Structure formats: structure tokens, C-alpha cells
Amino acid sequence: MYCLHNKKPAKRAFMQSIKKTKSFKLVYNGGRQAVNPYFVMYALSGDTTRLGISCSKKVGNAVTRNRIRRLVKESCRLRAAKVVDGYDIVIVVRHAVGTLPREGLFQKLDKSLESLFGKLKLLREN
Numbered sequence: 835m836y837c838l839h840n841k842k843p844a845k846r847a848f849m850q851s852i853k854k855t856k857s858f859k860l861v862y863n864g865g866r867q868a869v870n871p872y873f874v875m876y877a878l879s880g881d882t883t884r885l886g887i888s889c890s891k892k893v894g895n896a897v898t899r900n901r902i903r904r905l906v907k908e909s910c911r912l913r914a915a916k917v918v919d920g921y922d923i924v925i926v927v928r929h930a931v932g933t934l935p936r937e938g939l940f941q942k943l944d945k946s947l948e949s950l951f952g953k954l955k956l957l958r959e960n
Contacts, residue, residue: 849914852886852922861886861924868953872934872943874926875950883917885910886924894932902927902943909944916957923956 852858865878887906889899906925910917917923925947934942951957 849883849885849910849917849923852884852924857884857922858886858888858924861922865922865924866954868950870946870950872928872931872946873950874928875947875954876924876926877954877956878922880920880922883914883919884922886922887927888924889927890929892929892932893927898932899927902931905940905943906947909940909947912944913948913951913957917951918956918958921956925950 852861861876861878865876867874867876869875885907887903889903891899893899893902906927910923910925931943
């Protein structure tokens, strides 16, 4: 997909973001949840697929929290084509993630998120 005027690839969002506190609370209160040592995932049926990530100060400093958020977004982006449409998904990062070593971190987090998507039956069968 290219823009006509500047010949650079246009940015495509794989999932919209959940940004409002009210939307997060709706998913927390009304959604199904799955838990593992690194994350809590909530899913609530909605119109479009949206993703929200919550990462508290207990996880680490700002640099650590932002790195983890980027890794979670990337993991979700890689499996976005397999995710069932029409769900609001909120991922809460648990304190244990902040203590993990940087080496092999993405693989651990990716595997952990994949198991949560599977528990909540949010992945399409191929």
C-alpha cells in the first residue's frame, strides 16, 4: 500500500487501541479473563478488534515498561491475522515480567501471550 504523493509505504494499524479509562473498565468488568505468571488477558466482544495494554509502575521504570509494551504490541501484531474479529482485548502486564532477563525476553512473552489467546479461544483455526 503506497501513498501517491511521497512514494513511502502507508502505515497500517493492525488493531485499534483502547485509550479511554471507561473502555478499559468495561472490558475488566464484563470480559472473560485468562491468567498466567506474566500476563492477565481480558476479552470482551465488541464491534471491532481493539487492543489495550496496562503496565503499572510495579513492573519497573519507564524505560522497562515502554520496552515491554513495545514487545507485547509486536507479539500481537505478528498474530493479528489469526485473531478473531470483534473483540476488545486488554493485556495487563504482571510484576514478574520486569524481573526477567533481556535475553530471550521476546520469545518468553510471545509464547505466554499465545497461550492466553488460546485459552480465551481468540485465534482462528487454520
